[in-house]
Amino acid sequence: MLNAHTSARAPFPQAHSSGPSLKVERVNVAYSEGKLALRDASLTLEHGSICGLIGLNGSGKSTLFKTIMGFLNPLSGTVTVLGRSSREAQKAGQVSYVPQSEEVDWNFPVSVWDVVLMGRYGHMNRLRIPKKQDLEIARDSLERVGMTAFKDRQIGELSGGQRKRAFLARALAQQGQVMLLDEPFGGVDATTEEVIIRLLTELKNAGHTVLISTHDLDSVRSFCDTVALIAGRTVLEYGPTEQVFTPDNLMRVFGGAASHAAS
């Protein structure tokens, strides 16, 4: 199913780097009824780094994600992506996004290939007619995640791990410098987890910036450069993984249940 040669692809094109690639500064976000959903949240991601966003459901993690994506407007504070607003960075095609599996309608009549091509839409003309280069990049992205054989499958006919890889291929095809992944390890098999970690590391080495939100504490420790602990609707701690990932800190975020993961 997954061939050894998937890793033997050419390296990703090197990203340009000057200044931080993603900066969240003292952001406050409110729900429509006025209550604060996120308060005074700050983080700074450098080029060529992977950051893990850790926190319980309802901690403000997904609000921070949505704010970075530009879906929520902060009351105060700023989000800067590659030196501009996140909306501008999106229009330049620089921000790719891998959704949580729960957010996708798996019965939708689209194939894996359709999904990957959607990653190229920003590079096509208004009628979204793919050029030769778009097709090549889409094929290459499918190959990198080992999904070429499943190209024509309707997305609902895939296993959990294959579904995730199809959407990862779409994000790769987009060729942005910043990639956001919402729960990339939710419901995936070991092979897929390996593929995801390997690809994200390759992206990082090519100077890209990766932000993942996850519950998977083991994977965070093994490959995230920085960690942001989210609790009580704010960024509790942010910094290099080895400094932040202490039993004490994890206790503050998760309570007793998960603190052993850091030891």
Added chain:
Amino acid sequence: MDIAQFFQQAIAPFTYGFMVKATLVSALTGAICAVLSCYVILKGWSLMGDAVSHSVLPGVVIAYLVGLPFTVGAFAFGLLSVVSIGYIKSRSRVKEDTVIGVVFTTLFALGLVMISKVSSEVHLSHILFGDVLGISDGDVLQTVIVGTLTLTGVLMFRKDLLLFCFDPTHARSIGLNTTFLYYALLTVLALTIVTALQTVGIILVVAMLVTPGATAYLLTDKFSKMLVIAAASSVFCGVVGTYISYFLDGATGGCIVVLQGILFMLAFFFAPKHGMLAKSRERRKSQLEDVLERGNLPSSAGGMGND
């Protein structure tokens, strides 16, 4: 009755100009509605379609009163309902389906009051249930123009619209304006409803905007095929429904919609992959395989439940 007589009777409807016109309008309307229905059912906008179609009533009455083309009035009120729903939803705690319910019933009721008080010229039943057999040349022209424009627009931007239905987050993340796409899709929805008014009327328009797409959705996993199947089934129902209504001397819109419902039921039971029979066959097959497997492994029979 011999064969010659039978054929004479069978083609009799098409010796009348009004029947030819009605058949063509029904077919065109069917095609446009079918294309849009694919988006409506994937986006989950059936109620929205029902709402917009009911809301156009006051617009139609006003257009007749002041002598404007009915499409103008209907379209204006279709848009008004869409904008009011969006506005109220984003500025109150009331849920969307409730807002839709309030807005469209209010506008529809307003239309009813206007008809009963203001005008005797407008035939309520023609607006509510369509009157394709009595369609005027001017109305045919309006339908053709609006219909062709709508169809061209939707087909040209079908990929963006599909992406918007499938994954608005991704659409936004590649820089597309999803608010614009939201209103663009609602605008073509309103335009489509306007084209279908003459054929099936306000009450049944929603069937044209839902059923062909739903039937096609049961028959294929490819969106491009879904568009083709929906359009083919809808054109078929438009033509055959109009034809049957001539012999029944019954409501044309009703005949078309009943036929669409029948096609949907056929797909529901007999669709090769997503039909009920196929699914129960699949279930039986996997049960059988289960039993066979168990037969081969008698020692593990007790632990099968854990698999």
